[in-house]
Amino acid sequence: MLIKRRAGWEMPESEATPERAFLDRRQLLATGAGLIAGAALPRSAAAGTPDPTLDLYPARRNERYALDVPLTKAEDAANYNNFYEFGMSKDIVDASQRLATRPWSIQVEGLVEKPFEIGFDDLVRRLPLEERLYRFRCVEAWAMAVPWTGIPLKSFVALAKPLSGAKYIRFETFLNPRVAPGQNQRWYPWPYVEGLTIAEATNELPLLVTGIYGKPLPTQHGAPIRLITPWKYGFKSVKSIRRISFVAERPKTFWQALQASEYGFWANVNPAVPHPRWSQASEQVLGSRERRPTLIYNGYGDQVAGLYKGLEGEALFM
Numbered sequence: 001m002l003i004k005r006r007a008g009w010e011m012p013e014s015e016a017t018p019e020r021a022f023l024d025r026r027q028l029l030a031t032g033a034g035l036i037a038g039a040a041l042p043r044s045a046a047a048g049t050p051d052p053t054l055d056l057y058p059a060r061r062n063e064r065y066a067l068d069v070p071l072t073k074a075e076d077a078a079n080y081n082n083f084y085e086f087g088m089s090k091d092i093v094d095a096s097q098r099l100a101t102r103p104w105s106i107q108v109e110g111l112v113e114k115p116f117e118i119g120f121d122d123l124v125r126r127l128p129l130e131e132r133l134y135r136f137r138c139v140e141a142w143a144m145a146v147p148w149t150g151i152p153l154k155s156f157v158a159l160a161k162p163l164s165g166a167k168y169i170r171f172e173t174f175l176n177p178r179v180a181p182g183q184n185q186r187w188y189p190w191p192y193v194e195g196l197t198i199a200e201a202t203n204e205l206p207l208l209v210t211g212i213y214g215k216p217l218p219t220q221h222g223a224p225i226r227l228i229t230p231w232k233y234g235f236k237s238v239k240s241i242r243r244i245s246f247v248a249e250r251p252k253t254f255w256q257a258l259q260a261s262e263y264g265f266w267a268n269v270n271p272a273v274p275h276p277r278w279s280q281a282s283e284q285v286l287g288s289r290e291r292r293p294t295l296i297y298n299g300y301g302d303q304v305a306g307l308y309k310g311l312e313g314e315a316l317f318m
Ligand SMILES: Nc1nc2c(c(=O)[nH]1)N[C@H]1C(S)=C(S)[C@@H](COP(=O)(O)O)O[C@H]1N2
Pocket: 019, 077, 080, 081, 082, 083, 084, 085, 137, 138, 139, 173, 192, 220, 221, 222, 234, 235, 236, 237, 238, 239, 240
């Protein structure tokens, strides 16, 4: 058992990881062997070589996205992560370094004019990067605010040229149980999958994020490329994306497959709709002892509320 020293503000992990708490019994019953199976493998060969995209940072800041809350310290954000591929705790920084983020390519497929594969290093030079300050809210009721760098998803959708039959966009994380010990835990529906409607994906807010705090994304944040949807609970913000598919049917997401009664497709932030196991009325600020009220759509109602007109009958907030 790893004992990690906690900063004063940190929540005990027993309180901070309710996202998966319903699984604990199943986990106890299964063997922990999968978790250590890959532990002796060497770190990625790419570790230590300079990042080929360094010259793109820091990217121009888009001042349209300002914050009314303080920025989280880089160090706090970088050491308190959810990335279940690398373990069930918040302390996955070291484990995640084993993911080789080069070479990295993204498969673009499904209902598009012409499916293609694009290298990550080509993609970041094809579409302009910008920096935005965004709030971030995990369904577990902790929150932060960080400067992300990325490509507006809207520009990526334009590059992919979806056909009219495409109604949803599906994102898939890498699948490699040899480097990601969590993926040996067979009761999880790997690979991690998330999705948005095309209307959501072409809204101004979603970013395909490649950097944070003016630098390329560290592995624990989902290098080399992950989604950020700031008005939705954090589990929608899928990390280390390998495949993007344009599809006609609503994709079945990782968390829905695990526990549909607790985690839905829409997952928009709403203080008035509690999670079945805890309240969403307030949020713990990462790096501080402060709790503050949760905001509807995490404060982004002006930009996104219109997306949900006519969908009031759906479970928009879970
Ligand atoms: N592939 C993958 N993506 C993921 C997760 C994960 O376990 N695997 N966790 C999600 C959850 S629950 C949260 S809160 C955010 C955390 O992002 P951060 O570690 O960069 O703060 O990543 C999301 N994306």
